[in-house]
Amino acid sequence: MEHVPLETAVLIVVAGLFAVVSGINDGGALLATGLKLTAVRPATGILALVVLVALVPLVTQQVALTFVTRLGTFDEPGGKIVMTTAVIASLIVVARLSAKGRPTSLTLAIVGGLTGAGLGWGLPVSAGQVGLVLAFGLAAPIVGGLVAWVLIRVLVVVTTTRGLPRWHWAGFLLQSLAYAANDAQKMLAVFMIAFGFSEAPLTYTSLVAVLFGLGTLYGLPKAGRTLSREITVSRPAHGVAAELAAGGAVIGCAAAGMPVSMTQAIAGGMIGAGVAQGSGRVRWYAAVKIVTAWLLTLPASALLGCGLALLVKGFASMEVT
Numbered sequence: 001m002e003h004v005p006l007e008t009a010v011l012i013v014v015a016g017l018f019a020v021v022s023g024i025n026d027g028g029a030l031l032a033t034g035l036k037l038t039a040v041r042p043a044t045g046i047l048a049l050v051v052l053v054a055l056v057p058l059v060t061q062q063v064a065l066t067f068v069t070r071l072g073t074f075d076e077p078g079g080k081i082v083m084t085t086a087v088i089a090s091l092i093v094v095a096r097l098s099a100k101g102r103p104t105s106l107t108l109a110i111v112g113g114l115t116g117a118g119l120g121w122g123l124p125v126s127a128g129q130v131g132l133v134l135a136f137g138l139a140a141p142i143v144g145g146l147v148a149w150v151l152i153r154v155l156v157v158v159t160t161t162r163g164l165p166r167w168h169w170a171g172f173l174l175q176s177l178a179y180a181a182n183d184a185q186k187m188l189a190v191f192m193i194a195f196g197f198s199e200a201p202l203t204y205t206s207l208v209a210v211l212f213g214l215g216t217l218y219g220l221p222k223a224g225r226t227l228s229r230e231i232t233v234s235r236p237a238h239g240v241a242a243e244l245a246a247g248g249a250v251i252g253c254a255a256a257g258m259p260v261s262m263t264q265a266i267a268g269g270m271i272g273a274g275v276a277q278g279s280g281r282v283r284w285y286a287a288v289k290i291v292t293a294w295l296l297t298l299p300a301s302a303l304l305g306c307g308l309a310l311l312v313k314g315f316a317s318m319e320v321t
Contacts, residue, residue, distance in 0.1 A: 007080045008194060014087050015190040019208050021091055022187050023215020025098075025106045029263040030172075030179060031220055032239075040172050046216050049176050054209035056180035057200040062257035063182050064200070067189035070257075071111065071133070072118040072125045074193050081312055082121045083193045086113035089305035093297060102293035105261035108137060110186050112301030119302075120309030134298070136258035140249045141268025147245035148238075148272035155237050164236055171243030175262065178251035183262040187212065238277075242269030264294065 004012075031045045040048075057064065068074060074083055090109035097104045111133055118125040159167055187208045188200060195204065246265035253260045267290060274281040 007084070011080045011084045011190070011194040014084050015187070015194045016207075016211055018087050018091065018190050019187045019211035020215040020218075021094070022106055022184070023212040023217075024219030025094060025103075025215075026179070026183060026263055027212060027216025028220040029266055030175060031216070032266075040168060042220060045172065045176075046213055046220075048173070049179070049216065050209045050213040052176050052180040053184045053212055054202070054206045056177065057185060057188055057205045058202060060181055060254070061185065061188065061200045063254055063259045064185035064188040064192060065198075066129070066133070066257050066259055067110070067114065067186060068192050068198075070126060070129045071114055072123055074118075074123065076123060078121050078123065078313075080193055082117045082123055082309060083114070083190060085120075085308040085312060086110060086117040086301075086305045087190055089113040089117065089308055090301050093301045093304060097293050097297065102289055102296075103263075104290070104293040104297045105137075105264050107183055107186055107259055107261040108264075108294060108297045109301045111137075111259065112298035113305040115298075116302030116305030116307075117309040120306035121313055133258055133260075136253050136256070137260050137264065140253055140260040141264040143249040143252075144242070144246045144265040144268035145272030145275075147248060148241040148269035149276040151241040151244055152237060152273040152276045155241055159237075164240060167240045168236070168243070171240050171247060174247030175243045175250070175266070176247075178247040178249075178254060179262045182250050182254035182258075182260060184208075184212065186259060238270060238273040238281075241273040242266055245269040245272065 027046070027049060030049060031040075031042055072082075073079070087110065090106060090113040093112075094104055094106055094109050111130065115125055115130050155164070155167065188205065191204050191208060192198065197204065243266070246262060246269045249265045249268075250260055250262050267287075271282055271287055
């Protein structure tokens with residue numbers, strides 16, 4: 001049996017954990033907006049998500065390649081260690097913020113973690129690409145909110161209560177497709193570095209999807225409460241408008257190869273839909289709490305990633321000497 005280097009084995013384990021946590025953090029949010037409708041049952045929704053996360057990367061892996069090749073150079077010596085420290089840093093930051101009641105973006109966290117860990121280890125990091133990713137990340141929830149502001153008005157005019165489930169199905173499938181083409185590929189990127197592949201073999205995409213599905217099953221109740229109840233006093237139409245708006249915004253970013261957070265876009269959509277029917281529907285204290293967490297996530301992950309990379313590099317140097 002071929003010997004697997006320690007740094008590779010550790011990264012494989014971390015990649016699996018990252019996929020499960022992504023399901024806990026992201027999967028519930030994807031289903032949360034439609035919890036007040038029965039058109040898409042949670043079991044059906046999770047199955048659809050798992051299938052799309054497994055199959056869409058077979059068609060496009062542009063966002064995964066952005067993580068692997070455009071943010072930095074991770075195929076150089078130490079690349080796997082950098083990825084491992086980046087993922088660990090992002091998981092720690094997200095866990096700490098979530099424990100304080102501040103749910104945040106795992107995508108922002110991994111971008112920050114990769115930037116900080118790359119700089120700490122001494123690998124080339126593209127400041128321009130990091131800045132571009134941040135610009136798209138900022139734009140996604142704003143665009144989602146603006147589009148949802150328009151869509152909720154249209155839905156009220158063109159659909160009835162009986163017709164809303166069809167719109168819900170369309171919105172759910174669009175946002176799930178967008179997630180698989182964009183946000184979900186952060187998980188694939190970690191496996192790419194761990195196993196050294198540049199395409200997206202079905203074996204690996206299926207593994208990512210199954211681990212993600214398990215995390216979604218565990219995280220659905222908490223994530224569902226956060227987005228569907230805390231941000232706005234929502235009606236079913238608000239959730240449908242947010243799904244359609246967030247899906248459109250995120251799939252547009254995927255076409256440009258820019259990783260953005262679906263949870264951010266959905267939150268923006270929920271706020272936009274709520275404001276369209278009266279700002280009193282939006283629980284602004286909750287919205288501010290979430291936005292504050294977003295602002296803290298990237299710098300905290302970058303600092304922690306840099307610190308961990310420097311620590312590991314220091315230990316490695318001591319062993320050599």
